[in-house]
Amino acid sequence: MTAIKNPQESFVRVLYEFPKGLDPERQGRVLSIGQTVGSVSGETAGRFAPYQGILESVALLPNGRGQARVLYPAQNVSGDLGSLLVMILGKYSLAGPVRIVSLELPPGYGTKCRTGFEGIRERVKVTGRPLFMGIFKPALGLSPDDLARILREVGEAGLDLIKDDEILPDTPASTALSRIKACRPVLEEIERARGRAMLYAVTLSGRADRLLEEARRLREAGANAYLLSPFAYGLSVMEALASHPETNLPIFAHPAMAGALGGSPDYGFDMRVLLGTLMVHGGADAVLYPTSAGNLPIAPETERGIREILQSSGLAPVPSAGVHPGALPRFLPDDDTRIILNAGTGIMDHPGGPAAGVHAFYQAWDRMRNGGSFSPETLPDGPLREAVLKWGT
Amino acid sequence: MTAIKNPQESFVRVLYEFPKGLDPERQGRVLSIGQTVGSVSGETAGRFAPYQGILESVALLPNGRGQARVLYPAQNVSGDLGSLLVMILGKYSLAGPVRIVSLELPPGYGTKCRTGFEGIRERVKVTGRPLFMGIFKPALGLSPDDLARILREVGEAGLDLIKDDEILPDTPASTALSRIKACRPVLEEIERARGRAMLYAVTLSGRADRLLEEARRLREAGANAYLLSPFAYGLSVMEALASHPETNLPIFAHPAMAGALGGSPDYGFDMRVLLGTLMVHGGADAVLYPTSAGNLPIAPETERGIREILQSSGLAPVPSAGVHPGALPRFLPDDDTRIILNAGTGIMDHPGGPAAGVHAFYQAWDRMRNGGSFSPETLPDGPLREAVLKWGT
Numbered sequence: 001m002t003a004i005k006n007p008q009e010s011f012v013r014v015l016y017e018f019p020k021g022l023d024p025e026r027q028g029r030v031l032s033i034g035q036t037v038g039s040v041s042g043e044t045a046g047r048f049a050p051y052q053g054i055l056e057s058v059a060l061l062p063n064g065r066g067q068a069r070v071l072y073p074a075q076n077v078s079g080d081l082g083s084l085l086v087m088i089l090g091k092y093s094l095a096g097p098v099r100i101v102s103l104e105l106p107p108g109y110g111t112k113c114r115t116g117f118e119g120i121r122e123r124v125k126v127t128g129r130p131l132f133m134g135i136f137k138p139a140l141g142l143s144p145d146d147l148a149r150i151l152r153e154v155g156e157a158g159l160d161l162i163k164d165d166e167i168l169p170d171t172p173a174s175t176a177l178s179r180i181k182a183c184r185p186v187l188e189e190i191e192r193a194r195g196r197a198m199l200y201a202v203t204l205s206g207r208a209d210r211l212l213e214e215a216r217r218l219r220e221a222g223a224n225a226y227l228l229s230p231f232a233y234g235l236s237v238m239e240a241l242a243s244h245p246e247t248n249l250p251i252f253a254h255p256a257m258a259g260a261l262g263g264s265p266d267y268g269f270d271m272r273v274l275l276g277t278l279m280v281h282g283g284a285d286a287v288l289y290p291t292s293a294g295n296l297p298i299a300p301e302t303e304r305g306i307r308e309i310l311q312s313s314g315l316a317p318v319p320s321a322g323v324h325p326g327a328l329p330r331f332l333p334d335d336d337t338r339i340i341l342n343a344g345t346g347i348m349d350h351p352g353g354p355a356a357g358v359h360a361f362y363q364a365w366d367r368m369r370n371g372g373s374f375s376p377e378t379l380p381d382g383p384l385r386e387a388v389l390k391w392g393t
Numbered sequence: 394m395t396a397i398k399n400p401q402e403s404f405v406r407v408l409y410e411f412p413k414g415l416d417p418e419r420q421g422r423v424l425s426i427g428q429t430v431g432s433v434s435g436e437t438a439g440r441f442a443p444y445q446g447i448l449e450s451v452a453l454l455p456n457g458r459g460q461a462r463v464l465y466p467a468q469n470v471s472g473d474l475g476s477l478l479v480m481i482l483g484k485y486s487l488a489g490p491v492r493i494v495s496l497e498l499p500p501g502y503g504t505k506c507r508t509g510f511e512g513i514r515e516r517v518k519v520t521g522r523p524l525f526m527g528i529f530k531p532a533l534g535l536s537p538d539d540l541a542r543i544l545r546e547v548g549e550a551g552l553d554l555i556k557d558d559e560i561l562p563d564t565p566a567s568t569a570l571s572r573i574k575a576c577r578p579v580l581e582e583i584e585r586a587r588g589r590a591m592l593y594a595v596t597l598s599g600r601a602d603r604l605l606e607e608a609r610r611l612r613e614a615g616a617n618a619y620l621l622s623p624f625a626y627g628l629s630v631m632e633a634l635a636s637h638p639e640t641n642l643p644i645f646a647h648p649a650m651a652g653a654l655g656g657s658p659d660y661g662f663d664m665r666v667l668l669g670t671l672m673v674h675g676g677a678d679a680v681l682y683p684t685s686a687g688n689l690p691i692a693p694e695t696e697r698g699i700r701e702i703l704q705s706s707g708l709a710p711v712p713s714a715g716v717h718p719g720a721l722p723r724f725l726p727d728d729d730t731r732i733i734l735n736a737g738t739g740i741m742d743h744p745g746g747p748a749a750g751v752h753a754f755y756q757a758w759d760r761m762r763n764g765g766s767f768s769p770e771t772l773p774d775g776p777l778r779e780a781v782l783k784w785g786t
Contacts, residue, residue, distance in 0.1 A: 093652025234627015
């Protein structure tokens with residue numbers, strides 16, 4: 001094991017995990033050299049040592065899997081996430097199964113968020129309770145006028161935030177600009193009526209240059225939040241979005257494609273790295289991820305890990321997928337209110353309509369705070385009871 | 394199975410594969426609805442039908458795995474690869490194991506390459522033989538002057554192309570601009586001396602906006618090719634690079650991170666989709682991929698599939714990783730010369746130095762064409778024999 005000569009220097013620290021049968025020490029050495037100087041001869045050993053990765057430790061887990069912790073000099077990369085990914089996984093990803101289970105970056109590495117959870121909370125003027133976010137549904141096929149009508153309905157009912165579905169990009173049938181133009185007057189109306197803003201995260205799409213240009217135009221036209229899928233468009237695109245003065249709006253990062261990078265137990269990244277660490281250093285303000293109480297498979301400890309990483313850096317966790325009013329206590333683990341709870345059909349498909357869906361969430365929040373039961377026979381008639389009868393608790 | 398009402402319309406056709414135990418018909422229906430309209434009620438069935446995906450067929454393979462072929466209306470996406478990935482895999486990737494094994498796009502979808510294999514071949518004025526490409530090694534720590542010295546040596550020896558290592562980004566110790574400034578005069582010298590150009594693909598790095606801006610500056614400063622890792626930076630960034638008049642240079646796409654998206658047999662994408670189809674529609678001119686005769690694991694039929702997809706669209710295949718002179722016949726399957734053969738240490742670590750590494754490749758090509766043996770006892774003294782003694786055949 002190589003001793004660390006200058007521990008005060010800036011390093012990227014990566015914990016890799018390998019399936020049973022692969023020697024973690026051997027793989028750790030391959031990574032520390034192959035992902036830095038490339039090969040070591042007598043000459044390179046001296047002159048190129050400052051660039052070489054360091055195998056810090058190896059471990060064999062009780063289940064037979066191996067781990068190797070490698071330190072990479074931060075000077076080897078450009079301070080961005082693209083060159084980071086090339087260094088820490090890059091070509092080595094083609095060598096066989098390997099999974100990055102933890103990633104520690106120098107504090108200032110990458111791009112920091114500008115708004116964060118506190119900034120979002122200030123804009124919608126909510127404290128002491130979770131924020132509630134909706135999704136326009138159906139995902140495709142609604143006209144800008146449809147969106148404006150739904151927006152008015154849920155805004156008047158008190159919804160804090162709303163977003164496009166991530167699969168609604170900029171298309172001739174529904175340009176992002178037409179959506180903002182139709183919704184901006186309604187957002188202003190809602191803010192006047194209730195004295196606090198409502199955020200609408202509009203989906204960004206297109207090749208990188210057009211996406212960034214469109215983001216500027218949308219903000220000029222009155223957009224007040226962005227929705228971006230960084231694993232489909234590139235973390236480097238989110239970094240750019242989070243950096244320009246003309247695109248200074250809260251960024252909601254969507255986990256689309258994250259399963260391709262983190263679903264397998266033997267390849268890619270742990271979800272805490274993808275939806276936690278890389279978001280913190282990639283400029284996201286709020287991050288959507290599957291809740292373990294919802295309809296997508298995720299372990300509770302993985303969800304907790306993501307939430308803790310986001311919150312410790314001031315980002316907003318946005319548990320999503322299968323969220324509905326009756327199960328509110330399960331969606332707010334540890335009574336944590338520093339989150340944005342995101343519901344699509346759980347609001348829009350409420351038997352009483354979208355406004356009733358919003359009311360049901362507020363009723364659920366009141367009931368939860370007061371320790372009330374959610375069993376249907378104890379619930380008074382109204383939106384929450386209807387929601388529980390449809391979706392359960 | 395839903396009949397296709399308007400087969401003449403433009404569709405994206407995706408073949409999904411699922412592990413044994415998952416019902417492909419059920420998953421195919423979930424995809425066709427969940428990745429388009431979201432949910433289907435009585436109302437949506439009519440009005441939103443034009444947006445809905447179509448489950449075209451399902452199959453159960455002899456090994457128990459299931460397949461589902463889904464058609465998505467191309468009007469649901471923006472014509473770019475980012476919104477495509479969100480639609481065809483996106484959120485569904487978080488639902489469990491699924492692998493995209495084939496992807497068919499409308500011919501004009503995405504971004505077409507501008508230079509392609511023919512354009513590259515015209516620039517370096519080579520016909521009737523494979524092109525030879527080298528990589529500056531060690532990957533990190535060489536000064537611009539070191540690079541210029543190595544470049545002169547291999548250029549005079551007749552190397553057609555050279556590239557940075559993908560892990561050499563823009564850093565204070567080696568800015569991309571300093572590399573181009575040091576190498577441009579040498580490239581001009583080489584072109585004057587041998588009457589044909591040599592290409593040097595410089596690594597692009599940084600967050601998306603800076604990367605694109607840097608690409609413009611590098612071209613102004615004399616760069617004549619780019620190296621980009623689209624799976625680390627974003628396919629949307631490659632599309633942008635391939636579109637601007639001020640970045641009109643051949644793009645060499647590096648497969649860094651492709652293993653995280655395509656290594657697992659149950660998740661992500663088949664390598665033919667990643668390194669074939671998505672490159673064709675993402676604007677790459679040349680695509681690096683592991684050769685099955687090299688030191689990274691890839692099945693020969695996968696390699697052949699990648700090569701055929703690239704060549705059928707005019708892109709240059711660049712088999713890489715573990716390429717050395719003695720095994721040339723194995724690196725040129727079917728005597729195919731419409732490729733760029735890429736060697737790093739196989740040139741730079743030749744016992745006689747980089748120029749001898751280049752000579753060894755030309756000797757190997759001559760010998761192969763004339764049907765000569767590569768066994769060391771039959772080889773005359775010289776660079777090829779030295780290479781065979783070091784790396785074998």
